[in-house]
């Protein structure tokens with residue numbers, strides 16, 4: 001392995017899922033649902049295969065999906081995207097993130113990440129040979145807010161791009177319009193590019209509102225918006241995502257994408273197009289279900305003695321182990337499968353400054369109720 005990729009040899013998700021298998025533990029670690037997406041979406045994919053849609057689709061993605069993405073974002077957010085030049089179908093959000101980084105940053109550039117950050121961002125920065133700098137979320141009540149002063153202070157002449165992720169993995173924070181506006185002001189003032197990862201855009205709870213960064217003043221021309229079918233339609237294994245943005249930036253991302261995967265899987269594309277167009281009622285029931293599951297798991301963690309953080313979106317709730325007398329989330333999570341048969345992920349796996357995040361554990365609630373109840377029973381004996 002070349003030095004810049006050595007820190008990324010294994011992922012925390014693979015490690016924790018392996019531990020879940022070894023101890024037959026309830027896996028609240030890796031975030032993936034254990035039920036299928038909309039039945040008609042699955043059928044459309046089967047029909048696509050049966051009808052011979054089994055060869056390379058067009059490079060930018062099938063028109064039916066690019067149009068569905070543009071229409072969906074126009075309907076829900078008022079975004080104005082040309083499906084032919086401003087939408088690119090990718091192999092999941094993950095490829096969109098890596099291709100954006102490879103296309104738009106280079107050695108000598110700094111990339112700002114909000115800490116904690118989803119693990120693929122740091123690896124994508126390393127793939128591009130750039131340098132990452134972090135700006136922290138900080139505790140605020142039972143949740144987190146962006147440290148806007150730290151953001152302003154982190155920008156240097158080398159800064160090229162900032163990665164924003166809201167709803168936020170791992171904390172479940174949904175950035176407010178005010179926080180996103182502050183980010184937008186910094187981006188415009190310093191002539192940066194923003195990469196906004198909105199894979200959990202539909203999974204917001206209570207009165208939280210998802211505000212796409214690209215809809216804020218000055219941002220449409222300098223923002224790559226990334227999302228995917230994974231979380232919206234319970235289809236993490238389909239690896240069908242997209243990048244949206246202004247034509248010159250999307251053209252650059254397409255250049256990189258061509259030589260990463262060339263194209264994504266054909267039969268999934270009409271199926272996801274169907275889902276974006278026709279399955280909003282299904283998505284709403286997923287959202288309300290997840291909100292209830294969040295409540296179920298949050299209550300179980302509180303009852304077990306954890307200090308539970310407020311999750312306003314995503315699949316995840318974070319819990320502090322300090323009230324349990326524990327000091328090291330990494331050691332705690334490595335021991336937990338054998339100790340009580342539950343897997344969680346230490347939040348310090350998503351950070352550069354481990355000292356600030358050493359007692360937080362992320363638990364996923366995107367699981368069937370019986371799995372969550374089994375997890376809750378086991379968590380009750382953690383003390």
Ligand code: PMP
Pocket residue numbers: 031091092093094095118165169197199227228229230236239240241
């Ligand atoms: N971004 C975030 C914040 C995620 O949590 C995930 C994975 N669940 C991804 C990107 C990757 O999405 P995809 O599976 O579409 O590549």
Ligand code: GLN
Pocket residue numbers: 011013014029030031032169
């Ligand atoms: N995004 C999922 C999570 O955060 C897992 C993705 C992965 O395994 N790379 O748990």
